[in-house]
Amino acid sequence: MSTQRETDRDTEPAWLLVTRREVVSRITDRSFLFGTAFMVLLIAGFIGFTAWQEDRSEDATLAATPEAVAMATAIGDGAPQVDEDLTITLLEVDDRAAAEAALTEDEADAWLHPVDGGWQLTSESSLQDSLTTVVEAVVRQQVLADNAAGAGTTVEALEEGSAVTTDFLRGDAEQAAVADAVGFVFVFLFYFAALVFGMQLASSVIEEKQSRIVEIIAAAIPLRHLLAGKVLGNTALAVIQLLVYLVVGLVGLSFTPYKSFVPALSGPTAWFIGFFLAGFVALACLWAVAGSLASRTEDLQATSTPLTMLMLVMFFGGLSLDGRGQVIASFVPPVSAVVMPKRILAGGVEWWEPLVALGLLAVFAAITVWVGERLYRRALLQTGGRVSLRQAWSAAE
Incomplete structure (x- = not known):
């Protein structure tokens, strides 16, 4: 039986082996489990406090x-x-x-x-x-x-004649408040996952490069398989963690005075997962490139600065953009990964708009993966010091 299992493992693609290694090593890590459990307790506690405040x-x-x-x-x-x-x-x-x-x-x-x-x-x-x-x-x-x-x-x-009534073009004030709150949660969860998992991905690349273990791995499997496994493994972990948070949030919301909004939030939540998946793959690949450009841990701050700035633009853009600026940004990758789900929450979005935005984001992710794979392969084995993007792009295979 064990011989059959070993034979099946030998015939598996290299990227799948790397993916499994990334998932198993992280999902059995105490810090990952404790961090996830702490966030779940935080979400449940916040929702419980909100319900208590409303009913008090x-x-x-x-x-x-x-x-x-x-x-x-x-x-x-x-x-x-x-x-x-x-x-x-x-x-x-x-x-x-x-x-x-x-x-x-x-x-x-x-x-x-x-x-x-x-x-x-x-x-x-x-x-x-x-x-x-x-x-x-x-x-x-x-x-x-x-x-x-x-x-x-x-x-x-x-x-008589002094009454003032209010009306809304879309929904009502309470629905708008819930949409704003959930939109903030979407933006925060994307930023949090991309930053935490991205930094861990980049750090693991640097550790393998600095210890020269990557040279042994490169002799056994193609580097593109190593990159694919790392990106897919971290993406799977991020999506699993995200689903846990979203399920806890929606279930908890059903026990609050806002439970009537839960069915209406299901559709935007599903769209958010799709945008999260495409946007995270693109950013994860860029984090791997940031790690491959560094030769030691101290270099990561310099190599990841452009990526960190991009994530800050996404975070504050997702929170502050409105009006025409928000509409335009909802079609511009990778900012669309957080802006379009917020527009869907607010309502008034044509059925084709999320499809177009998601398609553009998927194209951006594909281009990013192609460019990132080339930079990653050409920079990973250079250990003489920090590698610039120009050096990595023009380096020989």
């Missing part, structure tokens, strides 16, 4: 002297119409001294009392935001109703 109700105690009891009662009754998460309890006190004592001893959150020209809400030392908002709204409505009755009319008549 707030209680407030409002102190009122005898002349303010009627208004305080109206505030307590009208609070649910202004803020459904706030419950107001009335605390009747005899006079100003009793009200101040209730605030000092934390028996009340605020004290309502009349002043010249209106009402005043006094708290101990900090502003009660939710309570203040409710009090302002209810007091205004109550006083307006009393004034209208005194003038022989109604509040509705006084407010």
Whole structure:
């Protein structure tokens, strides 16, 4: 049985052997597993905290002297119409001294009392935001109703024609907020994966080159197979990790007040995975080239600077671009890998636009792999010092 397994392994393509080695060595590495588990816990914790915040109700105690009891009662009754998460309890006190004592001893959150020209809400030392908002709204409505009755009319008549409504060309405000948040997650995950896996890929290339192990490997398999195995192995790991994060995020989101948006996020998420795959392959190949141009670990910062700058452009471009600039960037590789998924999330994208953008990104990835493979092969075995791009391109095979 073991002989058959060894025979099958001998007949496998070299790139597949390298891919398996990259995946197995990393997926059994404790730092990789702990890092993934930590990120999963971070995502789950953030979603859990968000759900708790959304479902959390707030209680407030409002102190009122005898002349303010009627208004305080109206505030307590009208609070649910202004803020459904706030419950107001009335605390009747005899006079100003009793009200101040209730605030000092934390028996009340605020004290309502009349002043010249209106009402005043006094708290101990900090502003009660939710309570203040409710009090302002209810007091205004109550006083307006009393004034209208005194003038022989109604509040509705006084407010006729003053209503302001809102509308959106696409979706609604809550949907737009969710799209912005998920778009940020898409951009961050791409940047994080490309940077972490790219640096590790480049470092492994340098280690093999510096220890001269690559010369032994080159005698056994073609260098293009070594490059393909490294790129595919790291791509597989990055996609696996990405899928774990996305599944945890979508499942966690289904337990929050935003669960109704989960079905609508499934399509953009699938598109993001496709754009991530094409964009990551291109960048992974460039990271391998950055490693092959260096002769020691200290050289990596210099050889990877252009690539790092490109990733920063992608990150900040994905977050800040909007309007016509965003539309144009969504078709320009490799920035399109993060910009087009954000446009899909926002809605209003024609069906052919993601297909064209993904096709252009795939072409860019293919060209990058072809150029990167030539640079990688010609720079990898040069150990006399840091190799420039011109030297690598013109070097003999």
